[in-house]
Amino acid sequence: MADKLQLKSYAKINLLLDVLGKYENDYHQVEMIMQTIDLYDKLFFTKIDSGINIECKHPGVPSGEKNLIYQAASLLRDEFAVESGLKVKVEKNIPVAAGLAGGSSNAAATLVAVNKLWGLGLNTSELEKRGAELGSDIPFCLAGGTQLATGTGTELEKLELDPKLDLVVVNPPFEVSTAEIYKNLNLAEINCHPQVEKLMMALKRDDYRDILSNLENLLELVAINRYPKIEEIKKIVAAETDRVLMSGSGPTILGFVNSKSKAQEAAASLKQKLDTNYKIVSATTVNTGVELF
C-alpha cells in the first residue's frame, strides 16, 4: 500500500445562503447553494509510524489539536484503532477564517487521505458522516462542484450543473468568527429571504443576468452590522464588477463578471485601489472536490 498521497483541497463559496430557523442545539437550519472555485491548498500526506504531525507556515493556522486536519485524522484513528500515524505538509493558498472553508476543505482532504493510507475502506457517504461531526462545511468539500445544502448544511444534493462563473475574490485583512455571525442573526427581523428555486432555474438556463440577480447571502447584513468595513469593500468591488456578494459568514467579498479576462482586470484594478494586505485573486467556478495532483 502506498505511503504517500498529494491532494488539492478547494475553497468554497456560497452562491446563495438562506437561514430558515434554529434547531434546539442552537445550530441554524440553512438552505444554500455551495460551489467550489479554483483556489486550493496543496496537502502532502505521508503515513508514519505514530502521531499526527502538521507542518504549515501560515501564522493563522494552528499546528496541534486545534487544526481541523488533526481533528479529522484523530477521529478516524480513534474510531478504527489505527496504530499508524500521519505527517501532513500544507501549502496554504486559501485565506484563513475568510468564509471560504479553508480549514473545512483541508479536513475533507484528510478524511480522504487517511481512508486510503490507513486502508479503512470507507465510502464517500461514510466519510461525509464523519466530516459532519467536525464541521458543517466539511461534507460539501469532499465532492465539491455545485450542491444544494440543507439541514445544518450537511444534507447534500449534488446539482448536475457546471456553471462557468468568473469572479474576483477580495479577502480583507481581518477574520470573522462564523459562530459570532450566526449568534447575531435575528430571524424575526428578516422579511425577505433569498430565492433558492429562482437561482437554480437561472443556473439551469445559464442565464447570466438572472443568475447574478439571485445571488444572495442572508448573513451579509449581520456581518456588515458587526463590521461596517465590509460595506465599504462591497462598494469598491461593485464599481469593478457586475454583482457583489459576501461568501459564507464573511468577510470575503466576491465580485462576479462575465469573462476570465474581466476577472483578471478587476483583480489588477482592485489591487491598486485596496491596501497591499488584502488578498485579491481572480477565480472561476469548478466542478471538483478533493482531488489528486
Ligand SMILES: C[C@](O)(CO)[C@H](O)COP(=O)(O)OP(=O)(O)OC[C@H]1O[C@@H](n2ccc(N)nc2=O)[C@H](O)[C@@H]1O
Ligand atoms: C457559514 C457557512 O460556512 C456557510 O457554508 C456554514 O454555515 C458554517 O460552516 P462551518 O464554519 O463549517 O461551521 P461549523 O464549524 O460547523 O460551526 C461553527 C459555528 O457556526 C454556527 N452554525 C454553524 C452551522 C449552522 N448550520 N448553524 C450555526 O449556527 C454554530 O454556532 C457553530 O458553532
Ligand SMILES: Nc1ncnc2c1ncn2[C@@H]1O[C@H](COP(=O)(O)OP(=O)(O)OP(=O)(O)O)[C@@H](O)[C@H]1O
Ligand atoms: N487546516 C486549517 N486551515 C485553516 N484554518 C484552520 C485549520 N484548522 C483549524 N483552523 C482554524 O479554523 C478557523 C477558521 O478557519 P477557516 O479558514 O476554516 O475559516 P472559514 O474559511 O471561515 O471556514 P468556513 O467557511 O467553513 O466557516 C481559523 O481561525 C483557524 O485558526
